[in-house]
Amino acid sequence: MSKKFRTLDDVDVKSKRVLLRVDLNVPMENGRVTDATRLERVAPTIAEIADKGGKVILLAHFGRPKGRDAKDSLKPVAEALSKVIKKAVAFANDCIGEAAAKAVAAMKDGGILCLENTRFHKEEEKNDPAFVAELAKLGDIWVNDAFSAAHRAHATTEGLGHKLPAYAGRTMQAELDALGKALEAPTKPVIAIIGGAKVSTKIDLLENLVTKVDALVIGGGMANTFLHAQGVGVGKSLAEKDLAATALRILEKASTANCAIILPVDAVVAYHFAANSPSHAYGLDAIPADGMILDVGPQSIARIHAAIDDAATLVWNGPLGAFEMTPFDRGTVVAAKHAAERTKAKKLISVAGGGDTVAALNQAGVADDFSYVSTAGGAFLEWMEGKPLPGVEVLKQR
Ligand SMILES: Nc1ncnc2c1ncn2[C@@H]1O[C@H](COP(=O)(O)OP(=O)(O)O)[C@@H](O)[C@H]1O
Numbered sequence: 001m002s003k004k005f006r007t008l009d010d011v012d013v014k015s016k017r018v019l020l021r022v023d024l025n026v027p028m029e030n031g032r033v034t035d036a037t038r039l040e041r042v043a044p045t046i047a048e049i050a051d052k053g054g055k056v057i058l059l060a061h062f063g064r065p066k067g068r069d070a071k072d073s074l075k076p077v078a079e080a081l082s083k084v085i086k087k088a089v090a091f092a093n094d095c096i097g098e099a100a101a102k103a104v105a106a107m108k109d110g111g112i113l114c115l116e117n118t119r120f121h122k123e124e125e126k127n128d129p130a131f132v133a134e135l136a137k138l139g140d141i142w143v144n145d146a147f148s149a150a151h152r153a154h155a156t157t158e159g160l161g162h163k164l165p166a167y168a169g170r171t172m173q174a175e176l177d178a179l180g181k182a183l184e185a186p187t188k189p190v191i192a193i194i195g196g197a198k199v200s201t202k203i204d205l206l207e208n209l210v211t212k213v214d215a216l217v218i219g220g221g222m223a224n225t226f227l228h229a230q231g232v233g234v235g236k237s238l239a240e241k242d243l244a245a246t247a248l249r250i251l252e253k254a255s256t257a258n259c260a261i262i263l264p265v266d267a268v269v270a271y272h273f274a275a276n277s278p279s280h281a282y283g284l285d286a287i288p289a290d291g292m293i294l295d296v297g298p299q300s301i302a303r304i305h306a307a308i309d310d311a312a313t314l315v316w317n318g319p320l321g322a323f324e325m326t327p328f329d330r331g332t333v334v335a336a337k338h339a340a341e342r343t344k345a346k347k348l349i350s351v352a353g354g355g356d357t358v359a360a361l362n363q364a365g366v367a368d369d370f371s372y373v374s375t376a377g378g379a380f381l382e383w384m385e386g387k388p389l390p391g392v393e394v395l396k397q398r
């Protein structure tokens, strides 16, 4: 990788208070981390700083809380991280103020401290200068290792880089390096699969994506939004109906750009958002008004297979259905296995990313068969678009 920013090679961290921005936004169920990939990926950076005698002060968000909310505490994640890195991780129940200052003051060289969810303060997402200044008091340098949150210009992902000497962490370096190698000049035809639940934050990306890929498979909550826009009754499905105009504009743009759009032609519908709740596959003209689309149907899966077969490069973010609950993982698991087989047969370069997407690939048992698995979803898509990522750009300034 051409050296565009300073890294841990350029700083002596011994005895320094290192504010290390990581992405601890891991999938959780009943207080238990269900996929530790993001924790495993950040482990080398934490170990390197601690082993060199730096004080590792972890900054991270979790979920999208509106203010302090116990269900979004990072405490259980810090405990899971401690198990992954096999080192003690202290915890402070606020990321600024007295609790944070005391915990930092008590640190020894090589110690590790995790501060509570930065999004418990609304100033985090506003990149508020006073909040940034409060955070900056706790550290001597800022290391950004959260590539998967680098598309956010928040206080801890961007603001701190203007206030303290800034460095890229090892995960940040590795992600940019690997994505560059796999996708800077992708072998065509390129197919993208976009699913998941973060419709409003990802739909705008599709407008650019359709000019860069030859085919776009849309699944998950994203597909429901498009189907609704086309006049399909989607019942009680997760769909952002106010984005119908955006969805139609994207379809038009795709047509102009000669990007094939593969939307579901059938859907697995249930009446309760719960594992193993009774379900049935319906054609699009027959989705029950009181039902919820929780997965793509069998005919849609066949089309997705065919689209993958036509592609030389695959980029994937977002599960095709509510994969955490059987049997609604079927579409995602079957498509993931198919992409993995094509990759093993050297017919496909496959790159997938996103907290839940990685969890889904692990659940399907194929993460290791993909060409590259990124920790990032939204950030990876924005990087693909060629958009500058605020959390990366700020590293280049200093
Ligand atoms: N049809 C659907 N209805 C409800 N939730 C869905 C549906 N399809 C996918 N999801 C949910 O989308 C979530 C993942 O979305 P997202 O956060 O956008 O992906 P990633 O973390 O990989 O970037 C999962 O929790 C999954 O259950």
Ligand SMILES: O=C(OP(=O)(O)O)[C@H](O)COP(=O)(O)O
Pocket (backbone or CB within 6 Å): 023, 025, 063, 064, 148, 149, 152, 198, 201, 353, 354, 355, 356, 375, 376, 377, 378, 379
């Ligand atoms: O999980 C994340 O992104 P992803 O779902 O796109 O992989 C990041 O932690 C960013 O979270 P955000 O989309 O709430 O800013």
